[in-house]
Amino acid sequence: xxxxxxxxxxxxxxxxxxxxxxxxxxxxxxxxxxxxxxxxxxxxxxxxxxxxxxxxxxxxxxxxxxxxxxxxxxxxxxxxxxxxxxxxxxxxxxxxxxxxxxxxxxxxxxxxxxxxxxxxxxxxxxxxxxxxxxxxxxxxxxxxxxxxxxxxxxxxxxxxxxxxxxxxxxxxxxxxxxxxxxxxxxxxxxxxxxxxxxxxxxxxxxxxxxxxxxxxxxxxxxxxxxxxxxxxxxxxxxxxxxxxxxxxxxxxxxxxxxxxxxxxxxxxxxxxxxxxxxxxxxxxxxxxxxxxxx
Amino acid sequence: xxxxxxxxxxxxxxxxxxxxxxxxxxxxxxxxxxxxxxxxxxxxxxxxxxxxxxxxxxxxxxxxxxxxxxxxxxxxxxxxxxxxxxxxxxxxxxxxxxxxxxxxxxxxxxxxxxxxxxxxxxxxxxxxxxxxxxxxxxxxxxxxxxxxxxxxxxxxxxxxxxxxxxxxxxxxxxxxxxxxxxxxxxxxxxxxxxxxxxxxxxxxxxxxxxxxxxxxxxxxxxxxxxxxxxxxxxxxxxxxxxxxxxxxxxxxxxxxxxxxxxxxxxxxxxxxxxxxxxx
Amino acid sequence: xxxxxxxxxxxxxxxxxxxxxxxxxxxxxxxxxxxxxxxxxxxxxxxxxxxxxxxxxxxxxxxxxxxxxxxxxxxxxxxxxxxxxxxxxxxxxxxxxxxxxxxxxxxxxxxxxxxxxxxxxxxxxxxxxxxxxxxxxxxxxxxxxxxxxxxxxxxxxxxxxxxxxxxxxxxxxxxxxxxxxxxxxxxxxxxxxxxxxxxxxxxxxxxxxxxxxxxxxxxxxxxxxxxxxxxxxxxxxxxxxxxxxxxxxxxxxxxxxxxxxxxxxxxxxxxxxxxxxxxxxxxxxxxxxxx
Numbered sequence: 001x002x003x004x005x006x007x008x009x010x011x012x013x014x015x016x017x018x019x020x021x022x023x024x025x026x027x028x029x030x031x032x033x034x035x036x037x038x039x040x041x042x043x044x045x046x047x048x049x050x051x052x053x054x055x056x057x058x059x060x061x062x063x064x065x066x067x068x069x070x071x072x073x074x075x076x077x078x079x080x081x082x083x084x085x086x087x088x089x090x091x092x093x094x095x096x097x098x099x100x101x102x103x104x105x106x107x108x109x110x111x112x113x114x115x116x117x118x119x120x121x122x123x124x125x126x127x128x129x130x131x132x133x134x135x136x137x138x139x140x141x142x143x144x145x146x147x148x149x150x151x152x153x154x155x156x157x158x159x160x161x162x163x164x165x166x167x168x169x170x171x172x173x174x175x176x177x178x179x180x181x182x183x184x185x186x187x188x189x190x191x192x193x194x195x196x197x198x199x200x201x202x203x204x205x206x207x208x209x210x211x212x213x214x215x216x217x218x219x220x221x222x223x224x225x226x227x228x229x230x231x232x233x234x235x236x237x238x239x240x241x242x243x244x245x246x247x248x249x250x251x252x253x254x255x256x257x258x259x260x261x262x263x264x265x266x267x268x269x270x271x272x273x274x275x276x277x278x279x280x281x282x283x284x285x286x287x288x289x290x291x292x293x294x
Numbered sequence: 295x296x297x298x299x300x301x302x303x304x305x306x307x308x309x310x311x312x313x314x315x316x317x318x319x320x321x322x323x324x325x326x327x328x329x330x331x332x333x334x335x336x337x338x339x340x341x342x343x344x345x346x347x348x349x350x351x352x353x354x355x356x357x358x359x360x361x362x363x364x365x366x367x368x369x370x371x372x373x374x375x376x377x378x379x380x381x382x383x384x385x386x387x388x389x390x391x392x393x394x395x396x397x398x399x400x401x402x403x404x405x406x407x408x409x410x411x412x413x414x415x416x417x418x419x420x421x422x423x424x425x426x427x428x429x430x431x432x433x434x435x436x437x438x439x440x441x442x443x444x445x446x447x448x449x450x451x452x453x454x455x456x457x458x459x460x461x462x463x464x465x466x467x468x469x470x471x472x473x474x475x476x477x478x479x480x481x482x483x484x485x486x487x488x489x490x491x492x493x494x495x496x497x498x499x500x501x502x503x504x505x506x507x508x509x510x511x512x513x514x515x516x517x518x519x520x521x522x523x524x525x526x527x528x529x530x531x532x533x534x535x536x537x538x539x540x541x542x543x544x545x546x547x548x549x550x551x552x553x554x555x556x557x558x559x560x561x562x563x564x565x566x567x568x569x570x571x572x573x
Numbered sequence: 574x575x576x577x578x579x580x581x582x583x584x585x586x587x588x589x590x591x592x593x594x595x596x597x598x599x600x601x602x603x604x605x606x607x608x609x610x611x612x613x614x615x616x617x618x619x620x621x622x623x624x625x626x627x628x629x630x631x632x633x634x635x636x637x638x639x640x641x642x643x644x645x646x647x648x649x650x651x652x653x654x655x656x657x658x659x660x661x662x663x664x665x666x667x668x669x670x671x672x673x674x675x676x677x678x679x680x681x682x683x684x685x686x687x688x689x690x691x692x693x694x695x696x697x698x699x700x701x702x703x704x705x706x707x708x709x710x711x712x713x714x715x716x717x718x719x720x721x722x723x724x725x726x727x728x729x730x731x732x733x734x735x736x737x738x739x740x741x742x743x744x745x746x747x748x749x750x751x752x753x754x755x756x757x758x759x760x761x762x763x764x765x766x767x768x769x770x771x772x773x774x775x776x777x778x779x780x781x782x783x784x785x786x787x788x789x790x791x792x793x794x795x796x797x798x799x800x801x802x803x804x805x806x807x808x809x810x811x812x813x814x815x816x817x818x819x820x821x822x823x824x825x826x827x828x829x830x831x832x833x834x835x836x837x838x839x840x841x842x843x844x845x846x847x848x849x850x851x852x853x854x855x856x857x858x859x860x861x862x863x864x
Contacts, residue, residue, distance in 0.1 A: 058749040059720065073519055095521050103519045106747075110509045111516035113453075115428050115460045122531035124520040135531040157463045160615060171520060187747050190776045191818050192614060217749040258750040261779060261821040261843060268847040274854065283821065287828045294834065294854050468667075474629050475668040478660035479730060480652060480684030497680065500670035504716070 011178060011211065012047035012070055012101070017079035019065055020234070039065045041234040042079070047179065047213065052205050054222035054242075055215045057231035058256035063215050066231065067183045070213065071101035084178070099128055102172030106184040108164035109156075117167050118143070118152040124175040135174075142173040145208070146200050162193025166200055173204070179211040180204065186216060194221070219252075220260040223281045230255050243279040262286060303363070305423045309354040310539055312424045316433035318540040322547050323421045329551040330413050336573050338554040339409045345550040346416060355423045363419035364412065371411055378404035402573075431455045432532055449525035457513070465506065472501050575738060575770050576603040576626065581635035583621055595621040597794040599635070603738075603787075608764060608771045610781040610802070613791030614816055619774055622791065623740050626772070627658035640737060656685055659736030659768065663743045665727035666720065674700065674718075674726050675711040681734040699733035700726075702766065703759060721752050728759070732767055739768035743775060757784060782806065782820035782841035790817070803838040822846050 020039040040062040047053055047070075057063040068074040069081050072088035083101055086093040102124075105111050114120040118139050125135045143149045146166040156164050165185055172180055182201060186194040198221060204210045214221065222228050228245045230238035232255045238245055245252070246263045259267070262281055270278040275293040280286055311319070333339060350360055364371075384399030425433075435452035442448050473483070476497045483494050557564070583596040595618045603609050611619045624630040626639060628651050637644040640657050662668065671677035678699050682692040700707045703725040710718065715726050724744075731739070744760065745753040757780060764771050775781050781788060781802060788805050790798040792815045798805055806812070806823035813819065819827075826840050834853070840846040 058751055068515075071519060073515060095523065098519060098521045103516075105512060105516055105519075107509075107512060109464050110512035112460060113513070113517060114456055119428065119531070123517075123522075126529050126531060127521040127523060129527040129529050132529055132531060132533055135529065139531065155463075175521065190615060191778075192816070219750075256749065256751045264843045265822070265825075265846060268843065269850060272847070272851050272854075274850070283825060283828070287825055287832070290825075290829060290850065291832050291834065294850075294857055471662065472668055474624070475660070475662045475665065476680075477629060478627055478655060478662070479681040479734065480655045481680070482684065497668075497670045501668050505667055 008048040008050060010046045011049050011084055013080075013082045014043055014045045014066075014069065015080045015082075017043050017066075017069055017076035017081055019069060019074050019077055021065075038062075039234055040069070040231070043231075043234070043236060044079075045229065045236065045239075047211060049178070050205070050209050050211055051226045052202070052212045052214070052224065054225035054228045055213060055231065056217060056219065056222060056228060056255075056257060058217060061231040061256070062234035063231050064183055065234075067103065067181050067213070067215050070179070070181055071103055072097045073103070095128070099124075099175050100177055101179045101181060102175055102177035103181045103183060104165065104168045104172055104185045106187050108161045108168060108188065111168050111171075112156055112164070115155050117148065117154055117156065120156075120167065121170045121174050124171055128175065138174045138176070139170075142170040143167075145173055145204065146170045160193060161189045162196035165189065165193065165197045169197070169200060169204075177210065179213060181213040181215065183215050184217075186218065186221065194218070217257065219246075219258055223260065230257065232256065242281075247279070303359075303419070303422050304426045305355045305359055307354040307424075309352060309424065311349065311353040311420065311543070313537075313539055314424075314543050315534050315536045315540045316425050316429040317437055317534055318536055318544060319421050319425055320430070320433055320437060322544060323418060325551070326417050326547065327414055329555065330410055330417070332551075332555045332558060333410075334406075334558065336406070336409075337570065338557060339406070339413065341550060341554050342413055345547075346413060346420075348546075349417075349420055353420055353424050355420070359423060360416050360419055363415055363423075367411065367415055371408060374407055374411070375404050378407050427459050428456065431459070432530075433534060436534055447525075449528070461509065464509070465502070468505055469498065469502055472498050575605045575607070575640055576601070577636070577638045578602070578625075579636040581622070581625065581632075581637065583618075583625070583630065583633050585621075587633075595794055596625075599794075599796050601789055601796050601799055603770060603772065606764075606769050606786075608784060608786045609773070610785035610788045611772060611774045611791065612776070612778070612781060612788060612817060617791040618794040619789075619791040620742065623660070623742065623772060623774065626738070626740060627660050628654050629660070652685060656734050657736055658738045658740060659731040659734050661728055661731050661739070661741040661744060663746055664724075665731075665744075666723035669715040669723060669727055669730075672714060673712050674705075674715050677715050677726060678729045678733050681730055685734060695733045695735065696729075699729040702732055702763065703729045704755070705729070721748065721755070724748075724756065725759070728756075732763065736768050738770040738772065739763060740772045741774070744773065745775070745777070745780065753780070760784070776818075778806075778818045778820040779822075782823060790815070802841060806841065807838065 018039075018041050020041065038060065043066060055063045055066065065074060069076055069088070070083070072094040075089050081088045083097045086096045088094055088097050112120045113123050121139045121142050122135050125138050130138065140149070143152055146169050148163065148166050148170060151159065151163065151167070156167065159167070168185070169180065180201065182197070186197050189197065201212050201214065202224060205212045214225065216222065223242055225242055228238070228240060228242055229236055230245065237255055238248060238251060246259055249259060249267060252259055260281065262283055263278075266276050266278045266280055266286055269276050269290070274290065276286060276289040330342070333342060350357055379396055379400050380394055382400040382403045383395060383397045386398045387395055388398055388401065389396040431452055434455070435448055438446070438448045438451070477483075481494060481497060483491065486494070578599055578601045581596055581599040582594070585591070585593040585595055599622060611623065613619045621630060625632060625637060625644070628644060628649060632644050635645070639654065642650065642654050642657065644654075669677050671680065675696055678696045679692050682695050687695070697707055700711060705722065705725055710722070710726070715723060718726065728744070741760065744756050748756060760771060760773070761784065773785070785802050787799065788802050789796050790805070790812070797815070798808070806819055807827065809819050809824065809827050820841055822841050822843065825846065826836050826838070829836055836849055836853070840849050
């Protein structure tokens with residue numbers, strides 16, 4: 001799996017980036033006292049074209065700060081972030097970065113500008129001066145890609161959280177980005193809404209070859225990721241495929257996260273002489289294995 | 295239903311007037327309002343009433359919805375009528391009591407004022423009933439565009455209007471939720487004197503305000519992230535296009551008003567023969 | 574008996590084009606000491622239902638008796654009701670308003686017109702119950718605190734009313750695993766101390782399976798099931814048909830049972846499931862060696 005990724009094109013490069021929130025001198029004193037920082041410290045990582053990358057960590061681990069560094073919403077206090085070679089710190093290049101790295105946020109209610117779905121989806125392309133006939137096409141395409149075409153002329157008021165987030169994804173898609181970052185976009189949704197959003201981004205990843213960076217603290221959402229990076233205290237503490245990550249049960253717990261229930265059970269059973277695959281995420285398969293090893 | 299403020303009073307239908315260009319509708323509504331003040335005679339008002347009735351039929355909006363638009367100005371209507379009745383004095387005295395005196399002239403004047411206000415409000419309501427606030431915002435932005443020359447922030451104004459429309463329902467929902475939450479903690483918004491009641495609203499206003507700032511902050515970040523950089527180099531998806539309907543609509547309005555206003559100028563010639571036209 | 578609801582009906586916007594039957598003949602009993610989970614998807618009526626229980630929604634039709642308070646009477650003692658039933662809304666931290674944590678938590682008791690000493694005592698108790706250090710936070714502005722701390726302060730504000738019945742609408746929404754665990758641990762603690770009866774709306778079936786003693790399933794405005802999770806989650810097919818999730822381990826248990834492996838119905842947590850499976854394996858091995 002790793003080799004495959006290495007051969008791919010690096011599209012985002014984060015080099016020794018540090019961004020620490022400081023609101024007052026008092027905070028600074030606290031920082032030195034406590035080990036953990038509020039933000040990210042000296043983080044380096046690469047994102048490759050077409051991959052599905054999951055960034056996990058508890059609240060305050062720095063994952064959202066890192067996300068905002070990816071498209072220049074925050075600029076590193078030291079270090080560098082480049083996207084397709086464009087430096088987010090250069091003010092004449094930041095829009096080139098933002099049209100390539102789209103971002104969907106946590107609260108579905110606070111990222112819609114217009115009262116009508118299609119007007120909202122058009123906002124991005126309008127901003128970068130796409131010619132009118134092409135905007136119409138892009139909006140149509142983006143809404144159908146998230147399966148919200150029927151809602152083009154509706155208001156978001158009565159839509160579910162999942163539907164609103166899909167419109168937000170369409171709003172980002174209309175900019176034709178290479179990367180979509182989902183900054184805890186599933187955190188406020190019910191299970192149905194979470195599934196809708198995840199299915200949508202997985203489809204975009206496969207069918208449109210859009211690189212997905214999923215930021216979450218739900219471990220069962222990262223099972224299908226190509227690569228998982230875990231953050232704690234503003235630093236990268238784990239990196240690997242989901243299987244590799246989930247093998248490190250103790251480290252996951254230290255990081256303030258939890259194993260998916262299936263993995264947790266599989267590990268416990270494997271430790272107690274059951275002949276089950278501890279790296280398995282599939283419930284059916286686990287059931288079969290339990291039957292056979294009883 | 296306040297929740298659907300994005301549609302305002304909008305009455306969904308696919309009529310001739312619904313399909314007209316919002317810009318033309320705004321301009322025609324303004325012309326209509328100005329025109330109303332040129333009308334002096336009951337005959338003129340009658341003509342405009344016929345015009346209005348035709349418009350309502352063409353818009354497929356139920357007559358009831360148009361009449362409803364009068365409700366908010368009822369008090370104003372009564373007030374101006376009373377003022378006009380008692381303070382305009384000309385012609386024969388009809389009723390006299392203590393210091394009050396109603397004259398024939400006052401009665402006519404008051405009557406014309408009522409008609410004028412009714413025509414004004416009902417005419418304006420056709421605009422808002424057949425055009426969504428969103429379309430109105432687009433149209434206002436386009437109409438004000440020439441003001442860009444004097445550095446008037448037209449785009450920003452339109453964006454503010456659009457975002458306001460977008461967030462009113464969210465804020466209404468949130469207000470409702472906060473009120474329930476504070477009520478659940480025993481808050482009482484109904485009893486006590488006016489100061490006590492005003493004070494009781496602090497636990498609603500503060501969370502609402504903080505929430506609104508948080509929303510504004512998050513929205514600003516989301517807009518930045520979608521490459522927002524102001525009006526410069528911006529294109530628009532929705533192009534307003536004036537079509538044959540706009541031409542026909544304008545023509546009908548101009549004919550009616552042109553005719554009525556022409557009466558004012560032709561008064562010396564026509565009055566001897568047709569005095570009822572100029573009552 | 575703590576709460577008795579009989580033939581409860583509720584219609585939003587009656588006699589208008591927007592008329593909507595939110596509740597249809599709801600019957601439900603909640604006993605003292607129950608931990609009731611209320612589940613059902615958005616629009617199933619669960620939110621309308623819980624708001625009836627402390628009088629935030631006016632009773633239209635039916636009978637509700639909450640700890641001896643009859644809500645169908647013309648004159649309901651709302652002060653008493655709100656001191657009996659505490660309600661923690663979704664994202665309760667967005668309702669904080671006062672200049673200090675102390676004053677925010679004191680808001681409820683003040684509304685109950687308690688004496689100054691009593692208010693002081695309750696505020697202290699509530700703040701320490703939710704796991705915050707009174708001396709450290711009480712004079713701080715609630716807006717300086719972290720997200721998790723804010724939510725605790727908001728819950729303390731409800732606890733300070735000393736409600737016998739505590740209703741929570743998705744108390745873990747938006748929290749990370751650690752935060753979720755802490756809040757659910759807090760709810761368990763409150764159940765043992767101030768509020769023996771808990772009613773909780775929750776979408777996470779794994780949490781429901783772990784904590785609830787009884788589950789009420791709402792679908793299209795009616796209560797379809799009201800029973801302990803052990804029984805409820807056997808009805809996999811019916812729940813899936815309603816578009817509801819099944820706890821992961823209930824799914825596994827149902828699967829194993831259908832294959833003839835006998836497991837007790839309370840294998841709804843990883844620990845219990847592992848324990849039973851290990852026991853079973855041992856027993857089978859023993860049987861093998863005997864024969």
